[in-house]
Amino acid sequence: MKKDKILIIDFGSQYTQLIARRIRELKVFSLIEPCNIDMDKIKFINPKGIILSGGPHSVYQKNAPQLNKEILELKIPILGICYGMQILMKILGGDVKESQQREYGKAQLYIDDHTDLFFSLPAKIICWMSHMDKVVKLPIGFTVSAHTDNTVFAAVANKEKKIYGVQFHPEVIHTQNGLQIISNFLFRICECFANWQLEDFVNQQIKKIKEKVKNENVICGLSGGVDSSTAAVLVHKAIGRRLKCIFVNNGLLRKNEATNVIDIFSKNFKINLHYVDASKLFLNKLKGITDPEEKRKIIGHLFIDIFEKEAKKIKNAKFLVQGTLYPDVIESTSFFGGPTARIKTHHNVGGLPLDMKLKLIEPFRELFKDEVREIAKILKLPEQIIYRHPFPGPGLAVRIIGEVTKERLEILRQADYILEEIIKKRGVYKELWQAFCVLLPLKTVGVMGDKRTYEYVIAIRAVNSLDGMTADWAHLDADILSEISNSITNKVRGVNRVVFDISSKPPATIEWE
Numbered sequence: 299m300k301k302d303k304i305l306i307i308d309f310g311s312q313y314t315q316l317i318a319r320r321i322r323e324l325k326v327f328s329l330i331e332p333c334n335i336d337m338d339k340i341k342f343i344n345p346k347g348i349i350l351s352g353g354p355h356s357v358y359q360k361n362a363p364q365l366n367k368e369i370l371e372l373k374i375p376i377l378g379i380c381y382g383m384q385i386l387m388k389i390l391g392g393d394v395k396e397s398q399q400r401e402y403g404k405a406q407l408y409i410d411d412h413t414d415l416f417f418s419l420p421a422k423i424i425c426w427m428s429h430m431d432k433v434v435k436l437p438i439g440f441t442v443s444a445h446t447d448n449t450v451f452a453a454v455a456n457k458e459k460k461i462y463g464v465q466f467h468p469e470v471i472h473t474q475n476g477l478q479i480i481s482n483f484l485f486r487i488c489e490c491f492a493n494w495q496l497e498d499f500v501n502q503q504i505k506k507i508k509e510k511v512k513n514e515n516v517i518c519g520l521s522g523g524v525d526s527s528t529a530a531v532l533v534h535k536a537i538g539r540r541l542k543c544i545f546v547n548n549g550l551l552r553k554n555e556a557t558n559v560i561d562i563f564s565k566n567f568k569i570n571l572h573y574v575d576a577s578k579l580f581l582n583k584l585k586g587i588t589d590p591e592e593k594r595k596i597i598g599h600l601f602i603d604i605f606e607k608e609a610k611k612i613k614n615a616k617f618l619v620q621g622t623l624y625p626d627v628i629e630s631t632s633f634f635g636g637p638t639a640r641i642k643t644h645h646n647v648g649g650l651p652l653d654m655k656l657k658l659i660e661p662f663r664e665l666f667k668d669e670v671r672e673i674a675k676i677l678k679l680p681e682q683i684i685y686r687h688p689f690p691g692p693g694l695a696v697r698i699i700g701e702v703t704k705e706r707l708e709i710l711r712q713a714d715y716i717l718e719e720i721i722k723k724r725g726v727y728k729e730l731w732q733a734f735c736v737l738l739p740l741k742t743v744g745v746m747g748d749k750r751t752y753e754y755v756i757a758i759r760a761v762n763s764l765d766g767m768t769a770d771w772a773h774l775d776a777d778i779l780s781e782i783s784n785s786i787t788n789k790v791r792g793v794n795r796v797v798f799d800i801s802s803k804p805p806a807t808i809e810w811e
């Protein structure tokens with residue numbers, strides 16, 4: 299059966315990806331395109347419904363992103379959210395008023411019309427507002443379907459034309475029944491079928507990969523992270539031993555990580571795994587280096603050198619597997635551009651050595667991370683990989699402030715292992731985006747068994763985040779923190795003090811370097 303699609307036209311909102319994920323949660327496929335998408339492409343996509351996202355602009359600003367009026371002639375149901383609603387109202391002949399005051403946060407929404415969008419919802423709900431401007435006059439043919447104390451036109455509709463607008467954000471978790479509103483749009487208004495299933499996706503991908511690869515060989519850089527691991531297992535299902543995985547141990551991995559990866563992929567999944575122990579090389583190159591960017595560059599370049607050398611040994615290799623996800627694809631094609639300033643040189647393991655002339659296989663280009671986790675479950679990857687916290691390519695090197703030495707790596711590895719064991723035992727591991735230790739380059743005075751000590755400080759970093767772009771420090775129980783601190787100072791030689799990082803991102807970043 300052909301899958302129904304909802305097209306989200308992006309006007310630059312921080313919530314655009316969230317809209318796409320919510321729709322997929324409801325088992326309808328969704329995709330995001332920039333607001334300058336051309337009509338031919340929309341026709342090719344052939345969506346059952348279109349959602350116009352919010353955005354940071356004001357419709358009257360000089361360079362405000364515009365909406366192609368022809369979209370309205372396609373007779374496809376449309377839902378405009380926030381800026382999306384305002385731009386709709388403006389081009390249809392309504393009026394939007396600029397205001398200097400931003401309405402931000404929770405508001406009581408009174409529902410005036412319980413058909414269509416608000417079907418089966420209570421008379422009032424809490425909704426999430428985040429806007430500067432307001433619609434002050436409706437175009438002909440529109441009626442109000444919900445209001446708040448401050449906003450008369452909080453939700454509007456032209457039912458005949460199936461054009462809807464909401465000033466608030468139904469995709470945000472703070473809007474009560476938000477998912478029901480989206481569900482009403484998908485199933486009552488657009489008449490979608492809930493037929494987006496990851497099991498089907500897996501089978502389609504396996505078939506596609508088989509057809510694409512034929513009798514050639516495929517290389518995959520394994521890092522042990524969920525994306526590359528799941529991609530490897532998927533491709534292995536399609537082409538078996540013709541998949542050749544390369545796993546480079548850069549000596550900056552966590553305790554037992556290299557043996558775990560070998561056990562899981564070589565022994566368990568019987569994947570052809572080429573293991574390269576390059577720890578000494580990396581450690582040598584990092585000697586005396588303290589600057590974070592320099593560390594990252596050295597590690598990144600050395601990784602590519604080694605990977606390339608190993609890959610060249612594989613005969614008839616024509617393809618390279620990468621675990622690229624949908625957010626990376628959207629970011630690189632966005633109308634608004636990606637992040638403007640380079641904060642850190644992010645080197646991803648598997649980053650493509652350009653002169654290798656390999657064609658790419660990127661089975662997850664259309665997926666979000668939580669969907670990859672679902673696929674990992676379908677493919678029966680072990681829990682430790684499915685729920686593994688993100689781990690940076692440069693590994694522990696960016697968690698050792700100052701010079702990376704063998705002794706410091708060992709201290710950090712032990713402390714990190716203790717932290718992970720405790721939060722897993724306490725059942726908080728899966729709730730956190732990341733939790734790890736950082737080794738500081740300073741020593742402080744302590745006392746142990748009546749003796750003065752002068753040893754290292756370990757910092758604990760634990761954060762909650764949706765995508766790593768912003769993060770809050772996790773308010774771990776004092777009880778857990780105390781167990782972590784006692785355990786580290788008792789068991790790890792060379793550490794006499796543990797501190798807890800209470801900075802959010804921004805202004806801090808998640809990693810310390």
Ligand code: XMP
Pocket residue numbers: 641642643644645646647688689690691692732766767803806807808809810811
């Ligand atoms: P920051 O420290 O920039 O990190 O707030 C955001 C997220 O990215 C991870 N991270 C990396 N991932 N290669 C990676 O694959 C890298 O070089 C790298 N640096 C940071 C970090 O762990 C966090 O999840």
